[in-house]
Amino acid sequence: MKTVKQIDLTLINKPGQLYLVSDMLGENKINIIACYFTSQEKEVNFHFIASDPDKAINVLKTAGYKIGTKEVIACEIPSHPGGLTAVLRLLKDVDINIDYIYSCFGTGNTTVVIIGVDPVDKALKVMEDNWIRVLGSDLYHI
DSSP, X not given: OOOEEEEEEEEESSTTHHHHHHHHHHHTTOOEEEEEEXXXXXXXXXXXXXXXXXXXXXXXXXXXXXXXXXXXXXXXXXXXXXXXXXXXXXXXXXXXXXXXXXXXXXXXXXXXXXXXXXXXXXXXXXXXXXXXXXXSGGGGGO
């Protein structure tokens, strides 16, 4: 299946916690390609795509963090008004609900989004059948 690994991490909601994670990954030559987080009263849920997910998981687990992972879709969207709609329409037409969507950093002239959906395999098929470029492990090297 052509997916990428999202790393899910829960942090204490206090200043500097996200910095510590980012610094630790940077020190280990791991790039954060895309991320989003949600903040609640006592915790922050940090979800991200790393340039080397297995190494990132190992580094964070060694540091004592509890890690979860999920397979998500990384796909290119047309870079013009309504470009995202092209992908959203395909998923709507096959009755797939989007759990979340966020964009990647620094992908040059290409817009790449991360999409969390269920079922992933059905979403992948409809995208590929409609010529949407889906990135797998090649995303880790952009």
